[in-house]
Amino acid sequence: MKAMIRVRMGSHDAHYGGNLVDGAKMLQLFGDVATELLIQNDGDEGLFKAYDSVEFLAPVYAGDYIEAIGEIVNIGNSSRKMIFEARKVIVPRFDISDSAADVLEDPIIVCKASGTCVVPKDKQRY
Secondary structure (H helix, E strand, C coil), X not given: CEEEEEEECCHHHEEXXXXXXXXXXXXXXXXXXXXXXXXXXXXXXXXXXEEEEEEECCCCECCCEEEEEEEEEEECCCEEEEEEEEEEEEEECCCCCCCCEEEXXXXXXXXXXXXXXXXXXXXCCC
């Protein structure tokens, strides 16, 4: 089971100099993907228990479009093991004009993570 969201990083997401977006924003996107996966699988939002690993691989800037994907890779009684990947798929081209942008032929992986979510037995509907 997989889920995906695509979002444009805005100036309100930029936390550091040079319009750099805080890496925690990728974890927020992964949390939203995890919630969708749990709803699809169990009919309940569940809870994110822990990340096993998080790797920040490339910078993200305001104006970038990020595609966050996730997949349930193991299902226990109440636990759901998931893997996530965030990719930069569109970048602004301020060197051309204020409104120019390019779709990347080869998306750039900006973050990878794995973690575990839990849906209590009494909340599972499927």
